[in-house]
Amino acid sequence: MATDAGGTNTETQLSGAEVLLRALKDQGVEVIFGYPGGAVLPIYDALYQQNAIRHILVRHEQAAVHAAEGYARSTGRVGCVLVTSGPGATNAVTGLVDALMDSIPIVCLTGQVPTHLIGNDAFQEADTTGITRPATKHNYLVKRAEDMARTVHEAFYVARSGRPGPVVIDLPKDVLIGRAAYVPPATTPHRSYRPNTTPDATAIARAAALLKGAKRPVIYTGGGVINAGAAASDALRRLVRATGAPCTSTLMGLGAYPANDPLFLGMLGMHGTYEANLAMHACDVMLNIGARFDDRVTGRLNAFSPQSRKIHVDIDPSSINKNVPVEVAIVADAGEAIEALLAAFEADPQTQDRAALAAWWQQIDGWRGKDCLRFTQPTARGAVIKPQYAVQRLYEITRDLGRETFITTEVGQHQMWAAQHFRFDAPNRWMTSGGLGTMGYGLPAGMGVQIAHPDALVIDIAGEASILMNIQEMSTLAQYRLPVKVFILNNEYMGMVRQWQELLHGGRYSESYSAALPDFVKLAESFHAKGLRAHSVDELDDVIRAMIAADGPVIADIVVDQKENVFPMIPSGAAHNEMILGPEHEAEAAGITDEGLVLV
Amino acid sequence: MTTTFDTTIRSATISVLVENEAGVLARVIGLFSGRGYNIDSLTVAPVEDGRGRSRINIVTSGTEMVIEQIKAQLDRLVPVHRVADLTQQGPHVAREMALVKVICAGDKRAEALRLSDAFRARVVDATIESFVFEMTGATDKVDAFIELMRPLGLAEVSRTGVAAMARGTRTI
Numbered sequence: 001m002a003t004d005a006g007g008t009n010t011e012t013q014l015s016g017a018e019v020l021l022r023a024l025k026d027q028g029v030e031v032i033f034g035y036p037g038g039a040v041l042p043i044y045d046a047l048y049q050q051n052a053i054r055h056i057l058v059r060h061e062q063a064a065v066h067a068a069e070g071y072a073r074s075t076g077r078v079g080c081v082l083v084t085s086g087p088g089a090t091n092a093v094t095g096l097v098d099a100l101m102d103s104i105p106i107v108c109l110t111g112q113v114p115t116h117l118i119g120n121d122a123f124q125e126a127d128t129t130g131i132t133r134p135a136t137k138h139n140y141l142v143k144r145a146e147d148m149a150r151t152v153h154e155a156f157y158v159a160r161s162g163r164p165g166p167v168v169i170d171l172p173k174d175v176l177i178g179r180a181a182y183v184p185p186a187t188t189p190h191r192s193y194r195p196n197t198t199p200d201a202t203a204i205a206r207a208a209a210l211l212k213g214a215k216r217p218v219i220y221t222g223g224g225v226i227n228a229g230a231a232a233s234d235a236l237r238r239l240v241r242a243t244g245a246p247c248t249s250t251l252m253g254l255g256a257y258p259a260n261d262p263l264f265l266g267m268l269g270m271h272g273t274y275e276a277n278l279a280m281h282a283c284d285v286m287l288n289i290g291a292r293f294d295d296r297v298t299g300r301l302n303a304f305s306p307q308s309r310k311i312h313v314d315i316d317p318s319s320i321n322k323n324v325p326v327e328v329a330i331v332a333d334a335g336e337a338i339e340a341l342l343a344a345f346e347a348d349p350q351t352q353d354r355a356a357l358a359a360w361w362q363q364i365d366g367w368r369g370k371d372c373l374r375f376t377q378p379t380a381r382g383a384v385i386k387p388q389y390a391v392q393r394l395y396e397i398t399r400d401l402g403r404e405t406f407i408t409t410e411v412g413q414h415q416m417w418a419a420q421h422f423r424f425d426a427p428n429r430w431m432t433s434g435g436l437g438t439m440g441y442g443l444p445a446g447m448g449v450q451i452a453h454p455d456a457l458v459i460d461i462a463g464e465a466s467i468l469m470n471i472q473e474m475s476t477l478a479q480y481r482l483p484v485k486v487f488i489l490n491n492e493y494m495g496m497v498r499q500w501q502e503l504l505h506g507g508r509y510s511e512s513y514s515a516a517l518p519d520f521v522k523l524a525e526s527f528h529a530k531g532l533r534a535h536s537v538d539e540l541d542d543v544i545r546a547m548i549a550a551d552g553p554v555i556a557d558i559v560v561d562q563k564e565n566v567f568p569m570i571p572s573g574a575a576h577n578e579m580i581l582g583p584e585h586e587a588e589a590a591g592i593t594d595e596g597l598v599l600v
Numbered sequence: 601m602t603t604t605f606d607t608t609i610r611s612a613t614i615s616v617l618v619e620n621e622a623g624v625l626a627r628v629i630g631l632f633s634g635r636g637y638n639i640d641s642l643t644v645a646p647v648e649d650g651r652g653r654s655r656i657n658i659v660t661s662g663t664e665m666v667i668e669q670i671k672a673q674l675d676r677l678v679p680v681h682r683v684a685d686l687t688q689q690g691p692h693v694a695r696e697m698a699l700v701k702v703i704c705a706g707d708k709r710a711e712a713l714r715l716s717d718a719f720r721a722r723v724v725d726a727t728i729e730s731f732v733f734e735m736t737g738a739t740d741k742v743d744a745f746i747e748l749m750r751p752l753g754l755a756e757v758s759r760t761g762v763a764a765m766a767r768g769t770r771t772i
Binding site for chain 1: 618619622623626627630634665668669672673675676677678679680681
């Protein structure tokens with residue numbers, strides 16, 4: 001038996017790359033989204049010689065991260081990415097920040113030049129751990145092959161536990177070639193990182209008492225409920241029904257509570273519904289579960305929900321009292337906290353003021369009567385398609401079909417119309433770039449969703465500008481026969497930019513026109529996909545049906561009204577009760593203050 | 601009922617026990633610069649050799665809300681073991697060391713030496729034209745000494761920043 005100088009059995013030793021793959025397998029990785037290069041060749045060589053892990057070759061590293069995000073968000077598992085050193089790593093940074101802002105668990109493996117060349121400005125060298133430090137939840141540089149297994153196991157633990165997020169492992173090439181023994185995942189707790197998931201009983205009792213004594217309660221939920229798993233969404237439904245309180249959701253939380261339930265007020269915030277925002281403004285007790293009082297949600301902070309006593313459930317203590325001071329803070333997993341709140345609510349000795357709750361609902365129903373998401377779709381033959389109508393028909397047709405449907409989006413007006421008019425009744429069906437607002441997210445994210453759910457219907461609701469930011473991934477769809485449908489609301493403008501220029505910058509449309517667009521039908525065909533186009537309202541349903549019926553990828557170019565704006569809207573720097581409901585109130589935006597103008 | 605944030609600015613001496621690993625200081629500093637927090641002083645050194653831990657002492661200032669944020673943000677860094685707000689926890693000792701070079705002659709030289717004695721500073725280097733004083737104490741005492749040396753020919757200052765811990769039996 002061969003032994004090395006240290007007396008270790010070299011036959012039981014593997015290369016660093018082999019240890020890496022074995023660790024990934026033990027962490028449950030089935031798919032890696034990646035792109036090869038010089039520094040990661042040993043990993044690609046090891047991948048070639050095994051069948052446990054499937055590699056999806058993307059066309060740009062940013063897309064690899066978004067694909068892993070789509071995979072992670074639609075499954076609740078950790079998404080895995082593999083890129084080379086230098087430009088491979090820097091291209092991945094946008095995806096990493098996107099995952100950081102939206103709390104998506106990702107492990108991203110980056111190649112690195114050999115340890116002896118680090119710092120020498122070697123070919124394709126970048127200070128990846130330095131660059132990604134503020135772009136990740138945590139990152140590692142593995143300097144010895146014997147640290148490989150432990151580091152990979154720890155990275156997966158960090159990525160998925162507590163508030164999930166992206167983790168980078170930087171892998172110098174000599175470490176991938178060096179030999180070491182494999183070490184299975186440890187059962188001992190992490191030395192320093194031990195996030196708390198169990199709620200404090202006293203805080204739960206105080207929160208339950210506030211809720212039970214409330215006359216005008218609101219439950220406001222976010223992505224934390226989705227991240228806490230399907231059981232948390234189920235518990236939320238029971239809590240909302242037990243309290244009889246209205247429920248609203250952030251962009252990230254859509255689907256945790258069924259959109260078609262009468263207790264659901266729709267999305268809140270800048271483009272949220274009138275009833276959700278006014279309920280937030282007028283409530284006396286607010287329960288925030290897994291949301292972070294983001295500026296898109298609160299509007300002007302000093303006018304945010306002025307009369308309410310606030311309860312905040314978040315797994316990340318740094319989210320509490322960051323933007324909005326709260327009376328009861330519960331640092332816990334959303335699912336555990338909801339179950340505990342439900343039990344404490346039932347146990348609380350107070351009698352709920354049903355009459356006050358009924359009056360509150362009457363007030364809310366009055367706001368609902370504004371029908372704030374209404375739009376008028378002309379029905380004459382040849383009439384131009386309203387983008388809202390396109391989303392509404394897409395929703396209705398897919399709903400009636402009964403197929404499991406996942407929606408991804410790019411960023412902009414189409415994203416808001418999708419959030420407003422596509423009604424989600426289950427969690428993990430909606431993937432959108434919320435925090436970072438990354439144009440180009442939807443197509444690669446859809447790819448990742450389709451890999452995880454090969455038989456599901458996956459649709460990227462896109463804009464003609466956003467889709468061009470990662471259009472190269474059409475080639476990946478073709479290679480792996482991924483039948484993702486790209487549903488472009490084509491208004492020939494960066495619509496949200498155009499909308500702000502119209503409302504806030506005197507209609508000076510500086511650089512927001514999408515000039516020299518490709519012919520999306522021919523573009524689809526050149527990528528071996530099907531191209532469809534709807535010019536007018538009478539063509540819309542046929543195009544949607546043909547898109548869904550196609551067994552491969554499709555680009556459906558939906559030519560929509562160029563001047564449509566997203567309403568309702570809380571202009572920047574305004575309060576919840578200062579919403580613009582529709583075009584008839586657009587003049588109100590002109591009164592925006594200088595403080596409002598500096599906000600994004 | 602509305603809870604509001606106190607807008608009073610206070611100073612906070614925060615001690616952080618961290619895993620002694622590559623990049624941990626960069627993480628802490630990056631957090632302060634990335635989120636726009638102040639660093640008035642920062643010290644770092646290994647403190648538990650056998651267990652591979654370092655202690656970082658940070659003196660910062662901000663509203664109560666900002667300081668709570670700083671502590672929460674520090675605490676969620678993966679290699680951070682413990683975060684202690686010494687200012688908030690109660691009585692604590694905070695000391696720093698300064699090397700102060702004074703170049704002077706004649707009466708000023710005598711006065712510098714006399715003041716250094718009053719401040720219990722030690723002379724660690726002397727030439728015909730200069731002194732280097734070593735002084736240890738609370739930040740305001742070091743500040744006061746330096747101010748006194750200014751008219752006497754203050755030439756250079758090197759300070760360590762604050763090392764701090766709670767008084768009594770309490771540990772981090």
